[in-house]
Amino acid sequence: MGFSLSAAFAIIGMSIFVAIEIFSTQFSPVIYDFENSNSELIERYIKKIETNINISEVNATSNLTNYDFNITIENTGSTVLKTNEINVLINGNVESFQCNDNYIIPCVETYLILKNLNYSGIVRVKIITGNGIEEYKEINL
């Protein structure tokens, strides 16, 4: 009777050990991923709060048929912005641009150059950063 009880406890004890092993090995990577995603989410929100831009100036130069735009933007936030993550909308249309800088550090201006665009009248410029912070400016051509 004593031996039977010992054997039964040994088997159940072994299964508890296996169960704990399964739980810890399968679940710990998930907890790590969750922690990682959570900290990235917090980081994203902090960066959003720290991100701000200002469109200082929009210059449109006529090239006889169309216009070349030179948009001056200033990083008025406290985080570094990547220019390849910026989108420019002119009157609602996404337009491609050239920029000599890869990054815009805080309190520094950079220039976005858009060439040969066919717009007239009131032109509304919208700049969107990589994390979705946006700024508008209107000019009259």
Next chain:
Amino acid sequence: MGFSLTGTHIIFFVASVIVAGAVSGVFVAVTLNVTSSLSEKGNRISEQLDTEFKIINDPNNIPLLSGFYVFYLKNIGNREITTTNVTFQIFIDGEIISIKNYNFSNNSISPCEYTMINVSESLLNSGYHKMRLIGPYSVEDEFIFEI
């Protein structure tokens, strides 16, 4: 009598091993199921936390191209987003839009990239509208615009 006592012990032993084995089997199986479900749930939550997108249009200027209004959807999260009319549902002014009436320019967008959502022109009259876009893991964005 001596044999029957030994036999009884053997029967008890075998029975206890069988019962313990069955209990262990059930316990391990339940643990596996619970762990698997928790892992899937944990992964889904992680993916949900990583997913974020935004409609970046100018609300006063929605481009109209070949019978479709164009909305720009930017991935502002940390994970690639699958952009199809199966993974995304669109509500305009509270009404769900049939998947026949919209499509995406790309099947997926990486972080900081954008894609175009083409919504049939016939669905939108002039005036103000509210678009609610529900993507993977029920992540959503709202956008009020004027046609």
